[in-house]
Amino acid sequence: MRSRSLLLGVSLALTTPLMTAVPAQAILGGVESPRAYSFMGSFQPSFPAPPRPDKHGCGVEVLAPQWVLTASHCAGKNPTGARNGVPRGWKVRVGSLDTPSGGEVAEVDHYYRLATNQDEGGFWGKDVALLHLRTPVKAEPVQIASATPKDGAPVRILGWGMSCEDSTNPACFPTRLREADTTVQPLAACPSAEPTGELCVGGRDGKVAAANMDSGGPALVRDGGRWKVAGVVSGPGGENAPTLYTDVTRHAGWINGIISGTAVPPDDRIPNVEGAVELFGCVGSVVRSPASRPKDPALLLTNGHCVQGERPAPGAALVDRPADREVPIADRHGYPQAIARANRLMYATMTGTDVALYRLDKTYAQLKSEGAKIFQLTSKPVRAGDALTMAYTSSRLQCTAEAVIPHLREGGYQQDNSIRYATAENCSPWPGTSGSALLARDGSTIVGIHNTHNDAGEQCTDDNPCEVGPDGRVTSVRGRGYGQQVHLLAACVVAESKLDLSRKGCTLTR
Structure with missing residues (x-):
């Protein structure tokens, strides 16, 4: 089948990778x-x-x-x-x-x-x-x-x-x-x-x-x-x-x-995608830490590489920057249950882990009153063998943590203790799934965040992460997907949804 675009009439970060808009053709001769x-x-x-x-x-x-x-x-x-x-x-x-x-x-x-x-x-x-x-x-x-x-x-x-x-x-x-x-x-x-x-x-x-x-x-x-x-x-x-x-x-x-009415097909079974946030090329989730209170501004979690503008440099982090992006929080069928705006980028890094936290213009109490799903940030690391649900905007992928990789390198960045998914037909991330939450069995606790997969089998290049073992051995397997630990965040978030990078136990890149 030839690859081609559609004459799209509706603007949406596509739930499917095929549907990409094309430049408009003027109606001439009409x-x-x-x-x-x-x-x-x-x-x-x-x-x-x-x-x-x-x-x-x-x-x-x-x-x-x-x-x-x-x-x-x-x-x-x-x-x-x-x-x-x-x-x-x-x-x-x-x-x-x-x-x-x-x-x-x-x-x-x-x-x-x-x-x-x-x-x-x-x-x-x-x-x-x-x-x-x-x-x-x-x-x-x-x-x-x-x-x-x-x-x-x-x-x-x-x-x-x-x-x-x-x-x-x-x-x-x-x-x-x-x-x-x-x-x-x-x-x-x-x-x-x-x-x-x-x-x-x-x-x-x-x-x-x-x-x-x-x-x-x-x-x-x-x-x-x-x-x-x-x-x-x-x-x-x-x-x-x-x-x-x-x-x-x-x-x-x-x-x-x-x-x-003689041959009406049945409705599809719609997956429960409650809480997913479409960020146009990435995904986010509203999260609260153990220190969060109802009156605190809500926080949005996504990948560091999903920030608007310039990405964090290797070995560095972006801290307390202005932001302005829409945050539509999905109901179970994917339609917006509540809409907020991210008005501050609190933190973003691609070193050690690949995460970003935005502050929203609504509190946890306000979002709860609007019926929005709010996830709890874990304070425990993911271990090999843990069952994970990848919370994408149009589906839920069932994954298993096959191994925890000491070091994952990609395009000049290194993440530590990364989560490698077991190769399975029902856990195959694709471009656009970045930032999808990795949920525990309870469906409400975020234990990790998806961030990359090896696209072409190359070693350590952009879109082709490689694993570095304890002995320094480098391996790269096409199709492997990886997520990042998020338990590091819980120790750094304090009251009023503020970040304290000097707090005891906070090991995020400064």
């Missing part, structure tokens, strides 16, 4: 739609919230009074990346030219995805999802085309995607529906295309194309004097090339089976 399409709609989730004022994330098409069609990767923005389930804060606006007003607004109460990027059979060509609406809309539905349109067939594309590349410029986010008449191209015109299941739509030079945040929007064909949907936007076809649409005519059976 115009503002002179009239509304009853079936055309805008998908507007509040979580994850799209990075634009109107909250438009993807396009949708009404297929039945309580069903809309979109792309699977649009519905994949649920916190755990589940295939089927119940969302929170999702809505659609249908039948309007404008994303902020007009038409009908309905809440989404269920999603069903044909494929995910973790499917063995592949994702491309199956990038289709159905959203069920809590209440029916009056909009006239659109039908699915009866057959795959042939090369050269005329099609119309619609959407509210970005019109320029600057995501900080509101002018790049059109609130008025745009459309363009174009054609279906041979798949060879889209270098990123898969052999089956996709349509290559737009100008051969990419001058007529769908844009970022047009995902899920339709490729319409004329059939019997009516518009019918033949495809939905999936991803770019290549540089200066048309856009790839999933051919929905191939999946009419799956779609009709769900809408009719």
